[in-house]
Amino acid sequence: MIRVGIVGATGYTGEELMRILANHPEAEVRYITSESQTGTEITKVYGHLHKYYDGVQLKSLQDLAEIAENTDVIFIGLPHGHAMAIGKQLESYDVKIIDLGGDYRFYDTAVYEKWYNVEHTHKDAKAVYGLAEWYRDRIRDAKIVGNAGCYTTASILALAPLAKAGLIDTKSIVIDAKSGMSGAGRGLKLSSHFTEMYDNFTIYGVTNHRHTPEIEQALTEFAGEDVIVNFTPHLLPISRGILSTCYADLKEGVTAEDVDKAFADCYADEHFIRLLGRGACPMVKKVRGSNFCDLGWHIDPRTGRVIVVSAIDNLVKGAAGQAVQNMNIVFGLDESCGLQQVPLYP
Amino acid sequence: MIRVGIVGATGYTGEELMRILANHPEAEVRYITSESQTGTEITKVYGHLHKYYDGVQLKSLQDLAEIAENTDVIFIGLPHGHAMAIGKQLESYDVKIIDLGGDYRFYDTAVYEKWYNVEHTHKDAKAVYGLAEWYRDRIRDAKIVGNAGCYTTASILALAPLAKAGLIDTKSIVIDAKSGMSGAGRGLKLSSHFTEMYDNFTIYGVTNHRHTPEIEQALTEFAGEDVIVNFTPHLLPISRGILSTCYADLKEGVTAEDVDKAFADCYADEHFIRLLGRGACPMVKKVRGSNFCDLGWHIDPRTGRVIVVSAIDNLVKGAAGQAVQNMNIVFGLDESCGLQQVPLYP
Amino acid sequence: MIRVGIVGATGYTGEELMRILANHPEAEVRYITSESQTGTEITKVYGHLHKYYDGVQLKSLQDLAEIAENTDVIFIGLPHGHAMAIGKQLESYDVKIIDLGGDYRFYDTAVYEKWYNVEHTHKDAKAVYGLAEWYRDRIRDAKIVGNAGCYTTASILALAPLAKAGLIDTKSIVIDAKSGMSGAGRGLKLSSHFTEMYDNFTIYGVTNHRHTPEIEQALTEFAGEDVIVNFTPHLLPISRGILSTCYADLKEGVTAEDVDKAFADCYADEHFIRLLGRGACPMVKKVRGSNFCDLGWHIDPRTGRVIVVSAIDNLVKGAAGQAVQNMNIVFGLDESCGLQQVPLYP
């Protein structure tokens, strides 16, 4: 059994790791931490976990050495800026780290420093970017995995096949993404207050959301040329789910079949990517609670654009599910091990 | 492997059976039927089932004999009135039947005929009432299980310990229940139209809902005296979940500890019943997607009443989950086999 | 023009007063206050008020004397405990006070002190209870109006005709009420966090909600005998609306026609009460944004109970709308003046 520690367990990504790992046949949660609620039983924080984590108490980061010595992998579910300190501290420990924040996602830490406005303190980390379908070969041997972000997973999975096949103008990309409110976290703020957001819909982070450079890093790598995008996030009045609508100009002469082939070439054998096909319209509820990414695409002969649409559950494929998928890769398990949750529909 | 047939697979209870059985280690779905969509692949009807039921086509009831010969158990997810015909037709087949409708829930078919306003055509059926926690001894040997209704499961589980222990005035019971919209089914009607019900809440079926006699039948049996109740259903603008608020006058001299003990005596060892305790307030989202029933209770010394509150997912513990639990009982499996879905929260 | 001040304008009741008064032909808002956001323009706090309150800044309670001297009526939208200090301070000013909190709702301040757990510091206030339909004769000459609470308005309007006509057993009353989340206010707390409450439903305040004694005070007065009730609130995952389901035992010999007559006698001429009739099922969305209270009722011959169902918008008839109705009464206007908002459906 893989022994698991979860640092920052009271946020939604931590909670979701616990939900998924409760039934994982090859892993078990040994430690969970929270600085604000140290000593509390997790079922007092998340009542839905009764019968799975009865009696399990939250530890503190002060116990980090003990945790590292008694676990095989530590998931970090803290706000950005904290994981790099932990990663540095655990360099000499024989424990893998999967960080669900932004600290270890960038090849060039200067990009991180610019967009996150904080100094990177672990620049020589042996970290790899944790988008499982595209980087599993690197993830396999990683000490630290910088788990891909939620919006970025939805957006990169949608556009990567076209970027890689060289079918689109890399300067023409517009990504209009919509996320459920769990993406805004459990921290209290007026913009996440029920009465404010119910029966509402809004836009935010226009031109400056931190997932932008992460998307550009990956697409630049696949395209082999600089990619610069407009990424625009919106907030949906639902709990879970991201739908990403991605626009790009097709290069001259590219056919619909070329586009179809690009998706099939990349994803036909991927368990967690469901190719709904050309003309298909994904829905977030059809992936709710699961690790799937549903993809549909459309060609517009009038404008010469391709529109790719992806749907994921932001807490699963966009966070905890992909983190477990990465853990499975790191420990040589089948990628879908423990991730067979059927979408909860309706 | 238990070979399963699902008759009426395109309704929400049929869909939910497929979701649960997709990961059941001891059962597999062999046949699914729909009269309105015979021949269609189920993934065209329920896209979220992609990767689990790819290529599986809906059969017709005309294939019933074939289905009965090649399955061990048939779940029926049809509107009331249809199951009794099927049950009669399959009397000589070596196949178990678990009906999720109302046809086989009543000891006295005259009660069924009165409340459902239809003649019962299978009065000599060897059927038992399928509320797993209270009738597992009978279910074990049943040919036909009349799976308990959604509201009834929530309500009986809440009140049965008090009725059995003789703590409440059996003429004083008021059950005020609230259900998510999936309980109204997938059939199109204005009252289930999104724009009509969103940001809305309403009451219906006051004094005449068909789950009333089912609740009375069970509580009468446990109390050993005639129980008559007011059961009032309401529609919540959510997908899943029932919360049932049950009021009863405590008999003279009954203490809070007596009430606590009644719940502990009945449910302390039940896997699917989570006793949140006296003063606790269940929430429907904390059981969403799972087979749990959460219970909390309150004593009001001012009025002498006890208020018991139960929460279930109407499609799981209130329908498909309990049906699988009943299947597990019938086939000698552990009751929780294949039913370990952790509630999907948040 | 009636000159209006609103103390505590940044809460939802304050906001709602501004919404309603923006179009009131005989009143205009002259002052609004907030201690936490003094000096801020109200349109920064509530962007929907652009074009109605452009440039209007929030004042402080420190300006209370100035406000009192330049207004005819002051609405107080503060948490309980604050209004009585203000009321005392303004005793000598020629300004009416309409308090939307609990401070001035009780004849017997000992009841207030017991349920609100705070000392009442303005026991000799000339205050009247502000349930417009039942107390307009007193309200007309009041200095201070203790505007009725949201749950209480829905519950008293439902049961008062039966209590007054002596048709029900006053010890048998059970009120099961459900409220939208705006009733929990704009203050941040986990239980009002979007992701926690969306697709959720829960119960709270069982046996001890502060609206209980307010309901009992009114029904006791109408019935002419001590009324004691179980009042149980629930939280609906919607913004606005209360639906109150009220159960009571009918006295021996009471007929359905007696019940019908009781409602007609009390409400046939009331503008804001819409008698949907016996057998009718009110919906909260049909009163959304309006000052109406919709009523339906049901007789259960099996149990001898009557079930009365009321629906209001908690922020309008349950707070700001009724407060304006009370203002209209105090200043001799037609009660519906400025309150002609048609319900916003769908």
Next chain:
Amino acid sequence: MIRVGIVGATGYTGEELMRILANHPEAEVRYITSESQTGTEITKVYGHLHKYYDGVQLKSLQDLAEIAENTDVIFIGLPHGHAMAIGKQLESYDVKIIDLGGDYRFYDTAVYEKWYNVEHTHKDAKAVYGLAEWYRDRIRDAKIVGNAGCYTTASILALAPLAKAGLIDTKSIVIDAKSGMSGAGRGLKLSSHFTEMYDNFTIYGVTNHRHTPEIEQALTEFAGEDVIVNFTPHLLPISRGILSTCYADLKEGVTAEDVDKAFADCYADEHFIRLLGRGACPMVKKVRGSNFCDLGWHIDPRTGRVIVVSAIDNLVKGAAGQAVQNMNIVFGLDESCGLQQVPLYP
């Protein structure tokens, strides 16, 4: 008083006309029609209208001549294809027509025929396009107004100032729009079924939605050159509201101030357009129930794009509200007459 007829009154646009006109000081509804519910009282169809339209019965189109003779204006709330027959039939009557469908929106009926796939039978109609802010001079004298569509109103209002000022590349426009479910109408279909759409979000009509040519027609006119766009609609799980996110490449040398000025030049004096400013993020709930269009815009120096965001209530500014605004123009009233509904927030 302007005497009003509403043809097709049982759809949501018809209902919304009744809601708005109930309080219009210069107009009154004289006739309403429905073919499916002729003879029914409208309050049986829309219970929220009690106290405003008590006793008013639905007529039939067979009464059209009578209606035309006794009204000054007829609003048509029927599916496309029906209005042109009515318009032709009423050519000789002294009554104005405001059609809320697509029949009279196009200068070139061939465009209509291509996108709507139906023959236009009233090609010589004296119709004008009913986007009030941009066409009021033409609307003033029109016999027939083809009221602008919901998505189109949100999209054109967002982009027209930039097109008119020549600031954007007219081939670069991408419009990603999101609408509440009332936009899908009251007709029953699975995609509008509560349980299917709740906690869901989806895309539809990619590359082929009928509002595309309407947007192109207007923007082409303002830009003075052919505009071709990608318009992509999505369905929000809310009742009302459209948010339209519009992307375009800025022409070389265009500054942020140029963009600001374009909006101010066009809209500074418009009552129903609220310029939230550069960097602002509109929300649909802040216009709910009102005739406002909120606008915010963003410049991205990295990509050279401008992103304009508009929010409207699809049933008000996107349908019935704008229709009343057009009526006000036609009859020489102040445009905001009867349209002073404050947004219903929260």
